[in-house]
Amino acid sequence: MILLNGKKTSQEIKEEIKLKVSAMKERGERAPHLAAVLVGSDGASLTYVGSKVRSCEQIGFESTLIRLEDDTTEEALLLQIEQLNQDATLDGYIVQLPLPKHINEERVLLAIDPKKDVDGFHPANFGRMALDLDAFIPATPFGIMQLLERYKVPTSGKHCVVVGRSHIVGRPISILMSQKGPAGDATVTVAHSRTQNLAELTRQADIVVMALGIPEYLTADMVKEGATIIDVGITRVADDTHPKGYVIKGDVAFDEVAAKASYITPVPGGVGPMTIAMLLQNTFLARQWNQA
Numbered sequence: 527m528i529l530l531n532g533k534k535t536s537q538e539i540k541e542e543i544k545l546k547v548s549a550m551k552e553r554g555e556r557a558p559h560l561a562a563v564l565v566g567s568d569g570a571s572l573t574y575v576g577s578k579v580r581s582c583e584q585i586g587f588e589s590t591l592i593r594l595e596d597d598t599t600e601e602a603l604l605l606q607i608e609q610l611n612q613d614a615t616l617d618g619y620i621v622q623l624p625l626p627k628h629i630n631e632e633r634v635l636l637a638i639d640p641k642k643d644v645d646g647f648h649p650a651n652f653g654r655m656a657l658d659l660d661a662f663i664p665a666t667p668f669g670i671m672q673l674l675e676r677y678k679v680p681t682s683g684k685h686c687v688v689v690g691r692s693h694i695v696g697r698p699i700s701i702l703m704s705q706k707g708p709a710g711d712a713t714v715t716v717a718h719s720r721t722q723n724l725a726e727l728t729r730q731a732d733i734v735v736m737a738l739g740i741p742e743y744l745t746a747d748m749v750k751e752g753a754t755i756i757d758v759g760i761t762r763v764a765d766d767t768h769p770k771g772y773v774i775k776g777d778v779a780f781d782e783v784a785a786k787a788s789y790i791t792p793v794p795g796g797v798g799p800m801t802i803a804m805l806l807q808n809t810f811l812a813r814q815w816n817q818a
């Protein structure tokens with residue numbers, strides 16, 4: 527069994543970007559600049575945004591954190607977004623989700639200039655991705671593709687079952703893995719909450735991508751010998767024995783499934799760290815594409 531080590535691979539990707547950024551600076555060019563907009567004070571969102579900003583600093587990017595109050599109106603947020611769209615010193619930005627309930631997420635995401643949409647959530651980017659054109663690919667599926675490619679996991683002609691069809695993980699990874707090219711050319715089945723006999727499907731799969739958010743859902747009896755297992759799930763499960771009061775669990779019963787797998791991602795340390803690295807990669811691409 528080979529562990530797909532997202533912690534290590536994401537560090538390598540960050541080092542690669544860092545080198546390119548120092549070369550840029552030596553040529554007298556401006557470093558890539560990422561901004562993050564955070565509305566409210568949700569604990570998990572604060573942690574995520576904090577680590578994105580810290581990662582920018584580590585690799586020599588400019589970063590800006592824009593914090594808005596919980597009661598910020600949708601109009602005020604849209605005005606902020608318009609300013610970011612116009613800001614020529616900014617290459618890309620993200621609006622941290624979820625937004626407070628009184629704000630319409632769809633209207634906000636549609637207001638982001640697709641050229642600065644480094645999360646890849648705008649329909650213009652999603653459509654371009656689906657049509658094999660240059661696009662910002664959502665960071666989590668982009669990270670999974672990088673892990674598969676860098677570890678040379680065979681995907682061509684393989685049967686991949688993706689469990690979950692969300693717009694940010696399941697749907698895009700199912701499109702990417704069925705496309706021509708590295709980490710692609712797979713025959714993809716997409717499963718969801720209405721799928722019948724899921725275990726029958728996963729048992730046939732050469733590759734299983736779990737993105738549903740139910741801790742340890744995939745058990746050893748649901749996978750075939752030698753399968754590749756990608757675990758996207760991140761759920762906080764209460765645990766009084768841990769100083770934080772919780773532990774992070776993936777969608778895979780790791781120990782028993784790892785015993786049968788040929789490749790597997792751990793949680794934490796698998797897909798999670800890759801997500802941040804690919805956000806940085808998208809920002810670097812934004813810097814290149816927007817100056818061309």
Ligand code: NDP
Pocket residue numbers: 666689690691692693694695696717718719720721724737738739740758759760761797798799801
């Ligand atoms: P969503 O809740 O948006 O989607 C979950 C999907 O799972 C839905 O398509 C749902 O089906 C499907 N599903 C739910 N229950 C079942 C079931 N019993 N059998 C089969 N399918 C089921 O989640 P996300 O895609 O946003 O996230 C999934 C997980 O990945 C979460 O744990 C999240 O925290 C994590 N995540 C991790 C990231 C990382 O960086 N590692 C990034 C993003 C997410 P239906 O469509 O029918 O409702």
